[in-house]
Amino acid sequence: MINLYSIRPKGFNVGNDVIYIALKGFVENAFADDEINIISLPATNKYESQKKSGFSKSTIYEINQFGNGVILGGGNLYENGEIDIDPIALNALDKPLMICSVSRGRIYNKQGVLVDRTDVISDSKLKMINDKAAIALSRDDATYQYVKNLGCNNINGACPTLFLKEFFPSINKLSEKYKTDCLISIRTPNLMSVPPVKQYELRDMMLDTIAYLKDNGYENVKILCHDHRDIAFADSFKDVDYLYTDDAYKFINLLRHTRLNLTFRLHSFIPCLSLDIPTIKVSYDERALSLVDTLGMDDWNINYVKDDVMKEVKYRIDNINELETLKAKNNEGHWQDIRQTFEKNFNDFADMAKSTL
DSSP: OEEEEEEEOOSSOTHHHHHHHHHHHHHHHHTTTSOEEEEEEESOSTTOSOOOOTBOHHHHHHHHHHOSEEEEEEESTTSTTOOOBOHHHHHTOOSOEEEEEEOOOOEEOTTSOEEOOTTOOOHHHHHHHHHHOSEEEESSHHHHHHHHHTTOOOEEOOOGGGGGGGGSOSOOOOOGGGOBSEEEEEOOGGGSOSOHHHHHHHHHHHHHHHHHHHHTTOOSEEEEESSGGGHHHHHTOTTSOEEEOSOHHHHHHHHHTBSOEEESOHHHHHHHHHHTOOEEEEEOSHHHHHHHHHTTOGGGEEETTTSOHHHHHHHHHHTTHHHHHHHHHHHHTHHHHHHHHHHHHHHHHHHHHHTTO
16 A cells, blocks of 8 residues: 655645645556545645644654655645744655645735745755755746745646546536526635735726626526635625635536636636636736646736736637637647646656555
C-alpha cells in the first residue's frame, strides 16, 4: 500500500476543493496499477482546531514514518500566510516532494502599480521549499519566473482544473430552482487587494452588469459565492438572489447548469473552460492575470484595475462566440502540452514514491 500525503489549502474558498478534484484525478491516473491512500492535511492550522498542518514537526515525522511521498498544492499557498513551514522539520523530510500548481502574485497599489503583498511567503522559505522538491510545477508564468530568479528549478505547469471534465461525473442532476441564465462569481470588495476606489466601484459595476444581462436575454441572474465571507456583499443586492455551497461537486454542478458565468474568480473560470460553459473573466491581481495568460486566454481576460470594465464586459456578452474560437485554438496545441506536462510529472512522481517501498 502506498501512502501519499496531500498538503493543500482547506480554508473557506470552495475553489480549493475544486482544484483538489482535478489534482486527485491526475494522482489516481499515475498510480492506476497500485493501491494508494491519499492523506489530506491542511497547509495551515489557522482555519483548523488541529495543530497538524503544513510542513510542521509532527507532519514531517508522520510522513517520514508512514508516507511514500507528499504533494503540496494546488492553490495560492505562497500568499496569505497559507502554509506553515518549520525549516528544520522540512530539511528532515526524506520522502519525495512534488509541488503542484502553487502561485505567488503581486497586487495593485493605489497608483495602479503591481507590488508585493504584505503577507507573501519569504524568499528564504520559498527557495527552501522549491529546493527540497523533486518536482516543482508552478501555476503561472509570474510564479515560474520568480522562483527561477531565486535559482530554483521549476516548471510552468498551469492548473489541473483545466482538465476537470475528465474527473467529474458526466451526469449530475440539479433541481430546476438552481438553474440560471447567468451566475456572477464574486469576491467581496474588502477582500479584493485593489485600490479602495476600485473596491467602491464594484457595486455600481455589478448593478450595471446585471441590468445589461437582463436587457440581453439573461433574465435569471444569480450571484455565486465561493466563500461564506462573500455572503454579506451578495445579500446587499436585494433584487438578485445568491447561491452558496461548500460542496465542490454541487458548486461545479451549479456552473454546469448556467448559460453564462461572469466571474472574478479563477476557480469558476477554469472549470467553465473545461466543462464548455460560456464564461467571462475579470481579474484584479497578478496571480489571476498571469494564470489566464499562461492558459493562452489573455485576449479574453479583463483587467479590473486597468481596463474600461463595463465596455469589455458588454463586448464579451455580445460576442460570446469568440470564446469558442479561442478555446479551439488552445485545444489543438497549447492545452495538450499542459496536459502532457501534468501526466509526465505525475508519472515521474509515482515512480519516485514507489521506489520508497
